[in-house]
Amino acid sequence: KTIVAKADLENEELFRKASDILKSGGLVAFPTETVYGLGGDALNPKASEKIYSAKGRPSDNPLIVHIADTASVWELAAEVSTQAQMLMEAFWPGPLTIIFKKKDIVPHETTGGLETVAIRMPSHPAAMKLIKDSGVYIAAPSANLSGRPSPTTAAHVEEDLSGRIDMILDGGPVGIGIESTIVDVTGDRPTILRPGYISADMIKNILGDVMIDPALESVDMKVRPKAPGMKYTHYAPKGKLTIVEGEREKVAAKIAELVACKQAEGYKTAVLCDTENTDLYSCENVLDAGSKKNEITVSSSLYRLLRLCDDIGADYIYSESFREGDMGYAIMNRLIKAAGHRIISV
Ligand code: TXA
Numbered sequence: 024k025t026i027v028a029k030a031d032l033e034n035e036e037l038f039r040k041a042s043d044i045l046k047s048g049g050l051v052a053f054p055t056e057t058v059y060g061l062g063g064d065a066l067n068p069k070a071s072e073k074i075y076s077a078k079g080r081p082s083d084n085p086l087i088v089h090i091a092d093t094a095s096v097w098e099l100a101a102e103v104s105t106q107a108q109m110l111m112e113a114f115w116p117g118p119l120t121i122i123f124k125k126k127d128i129v130p131h132e133t134t135g136g137l138e139t140v141a142i143r144m145p146s147h148p149a150a151m152k153l154i155k156d157s158g159v160y161i162a163a164p165s166a167n168l169s170g171r172p173s174p175t176t177a178a179h180v181e182e183d184l185s186g187r188i189d190m191i192l193d194g195g196p197v198g199i200g201i202e203s204t205i206v207d208v209t210g211d212r213p214t215i216l217r218p219g220y221i222s223a224d225m226i227k228n229i230l231g232d233v234m235i236d237p238a239l240e241s242v243d244m245k246v247r248p249k250a251p252g253m254k255y256t257h258y259a260p261k262g263k264l265t266i267v268e269g270e271r272e273k274v275a276a277k278i279a280e281l282v283a284c285k286q287a288e289g290y291k292t293a294v295l296c297d298t299e300n301t302d303l304y305s306c307e308n309v310l311d312a313g314s315k316k317n318e319i320t321v322s323s324s325l326y327r328l329l330r331l332c333d334d335i336g337a338d339y340i341y342s343e344s345f346r347e348g349d350m351g352y353a354i355m356n357r358l359i360k361a362a363g364h365r366i367i368s369v
């Protein structure tokens with residue numbers, strides 16, 4: 024039976040209970056500023072194994088270790104470079120995960136067999152309190168079943184993991200809505216392994232240099248991404264998603280044409296569009312995906328809408344493109360994956 028409770032920061036008894044679960048090797052899902060995480064004791068191999076089996080996730084896909092103070096980095100990492108320290112200083116607590124060479128105390132079960140460990144200090148107060156109160160370094164992947172979109176509400180976690188984990192802390196809808204940026208500073212050049220809210224420009228401003236893992240730009244499955252998890256086709260909705268790109272009116276006309284065609288064949292459709300464009304569509308299931316002018320409204324609704332498309336039972340989904348702004352690259356990284364690289368330019 025999974026306990027579900029509001030993550031009220033004043034509720035000491037609740038956090039004590041959550042801490043006890045973590046300390047005894049159990050699993051607690053909790054909110055972060057990016058997406059909900061599925062937490063277990065990062066130094067307990069059995070807890071990591073439980074995380075993999077609860078998610079149905081391949082165990083070669085390493086977990087991110089969540090900490091509450093910078094001193095913890097020196098407990099877990101064998102080497103803390105100047106570049107890493109500059110990033111920690113600039114972006115922690117916050118949505119940035121940094122890769123370090125690991126110390127022996129971090130079990131291979133947590134790192135998917137790698138000699139490196141991914142570490143992040145989240146800024147969400149409930150996440151912070153849970154790490155501090157429990158005194159546990161919390162290994163936490165996104166709290167979804169493998170293959171589903173990352174959860175942005177506690178209800179999403181319940182949908183996927185109820186009965187499979189011990190507790191869910193409900194902190195309401197998350198702010199950012201897509202997973203943290205992952206950066207590797209263990210090699211010759213700082214490299215972004217997964218784009219997120221912290222953009223390449225923001226990192227470049229601090230380090231003077233950054234590159235993007237070339238595998239992220241490639242459709243060739245043989246080019247292996249440096250973050251093992253990035254090779255999986257995440258969050259593909261059950262329906263067939265296609266992105267339509269180009270000038271506003273032309274995109275709307277093309278989508279209307281595609282929708283009419285599929286509806287004539289008896290299929291159910293859905294459209295993901297910018298808030299400012301909802302009036303351009305008169306078909307069924309026009310879903311407001313937020314405004315490009317305020318891109319966090321797009322990132323925070325993306326996964327919820329992909330889940331909604333499944334709930335609606337949409338056979339074909341057409342989405343406008345959302346490339347603008349600092350986070351456009353990160354949003355499109357998720358959307359293009361969900362679309363299996365189907366993009367039409369008009
Ligand atoms: O925003 C986030 O990062 C969320 C919240 C809960 O903190 N967590 C999250 O975890 O997205 P997960 O497990 O869904 O994604 C972890 C990613 C995977 O792509 C994994 O391959 C990569 O991090 N990763 C973990 N350890 C790594 C390592 N040592 N080297 C390279 N990539 C690593």
Ligand code: MG
Binds near residue numbers: 164165173
């Ligand atoms: Mg994930």
